[in-house]
Amino acid sequence: MSTRRTAAPVRVTPEGLGWEPSGRWVRGRTKGVTVVDSRHPVLVWEPGVPVPLYAFPREEVRADLLRPAQHPRTGTHTGSRIFYDLRVDGEWLENAAWTFPAADLAGHLAFEWSARTGRGLDHWYEEEEEIFVHPRDPYKRVDALPSGRHVLVEIDGTVVADTRHPVLLFETGLPTRYYIPREDVRLDLLRSTSHSTACPYKGTAEYWSWRGGADIPADIVWSYPEPLAAVAAVKGLLAFYNEAVDITVDGERLARPDTHFGAALSARSADRAP
Structure with a gap:
């Protein structure tokens, strides 16, 4: 007798963030430096935004390259309170990363994608395939x-x-x-x-x-x-x-x-x- 597995529904935080774990191995790079190398990424949907983004456990991120943002972008990313600048190749990329206020996503960091916002990491990979602009939505065909x-x-x-x-x-x-x-x-x-x-x-x-x-x-x-x-x-x-x-x-x-x-x-x- 076989047991059919069904996907867990997207969970929603009190702040209105939808999220679910992803089984994909995700890496993010800029200027030849791997900043994110995660086998436990989380897909996050912000209210009113049609495409998802990734958040990553802090231990799977080069946190040593981050500092609290000198000029945080308040009012962006669903009430996020803590933003980080990223230092790569001697250059600081402002507000490249942030945390969400949701308790469900505590300990996770999200990053900007330069192809979408003009700042952040410029090369992203799922497994061995490069992906562009934003993560692909598993609910989109x-x-x-x-x-x-x-x-x-x-x-x-x-x-x-x-x-x-x-x-x-x-x-x-x-x-x-x-x-x-x-x-x-x-x-x-x-x-x-x-x-x-x-x-x-x-x-x-x-x-x-x-x-x-x-x-x-x-x-x-x-x-x-x-x-x-x-x-x-x-x-x-x-x-x-x-x-x-x-x-x-x-x-x-x-x-x-x-x-x-x-x-x-x-x-x-x-x-x-x-």
């Missing part, structure tokens, strides 16, 4: 499925993509993204940009902007030239932000979704305006 749907993309009334061979990417909590073969995209209507982003689920993306004169946000098209293995089907294909273009699937015009990406596109365009 990403599926890239080849499809026979007819997908039409228009910008300001101009057809820029028309395909019957898309790859549909389904990601928990986000609108479906439609990845289109390059031969089915009017690349002459787009220009490549220097913008790039990293995603812990898909990899590093490159971007294009619309060449037309309409008031269209910059960087509305992207592609993963070397995606992570889990979404290999989107390699080299182009996707358009549903928030900024008109997409028709099998004859049905999709409503533009309201997401934080739409706000970010508008803000980025405003920053680049003359």
